[in-house]
Amino acid sequence: MTPFGIFIRSLRAAHDVKLNQLADALSVKAAYLSALERGKKGKPSPELVKHIIAFFNLNKEQASELIQVAEMSDPKHVIPEHSEPGDYELAHLFMNKLNRLDDFQRKIITEILTYDEDTNMRQKETNTLLSKSQTMIRKGEKLCA
Numbered sequence: 001m002t003p004f005g006i007f008i009r010s011l012r013a014a015h016d017v018k019l020n021q022l023a024d025a026l027s028v029k030a031a032y033l034s035a036l037e038r039g040k041k042g043k044p045s046p047e048l049v050k051h052i053i054a055f056f057n058l059n060k061e062q063a064s065e066l067i068q069v070a071e072m073s074d075p076k077h078v079i080p081e082h083s084e085p086g087d088y089e090l091a092h093l094f095m096n097k098l099n100r101l102d103d104f105q106r107k108i109i110t111e112i113l114t115y116d117e118d119t120n121m122r123q124k125e126t127n128t129l130l131s132k133s134q135t136m137i138r139k140g141e142k143l144c145a
Contacts, residue, residue: 002073
């Protein structure tokens, strides 16, 4: 299930709204909404997201979170046109290992990829994670299966 699906299901549960009720209110088929929730369709359109925000009368924080999880729930990602050859290799390796990563590995990768977004807050935690991963490597433990 995608982050969008989890978010929508939790909204429906919190507001005691059935799938059919929400689908009718959004003028979409229940099967389409169900497929979106289960991650069987691409990410929802910005227009649909706006209608969901209005239907549930979400505050700014909730609306922002819904927009974010909708973007994160796109199952298809395209490598940018002018990428380096190493980018293709990295993307291929990542996709092949993705479903075998444990929580620690995901955390390390997330810290590395978001490092420059908030350097001051992440500096200490990133250094700790990198130190742990270096220790694992020295001991001969694998970071990826």
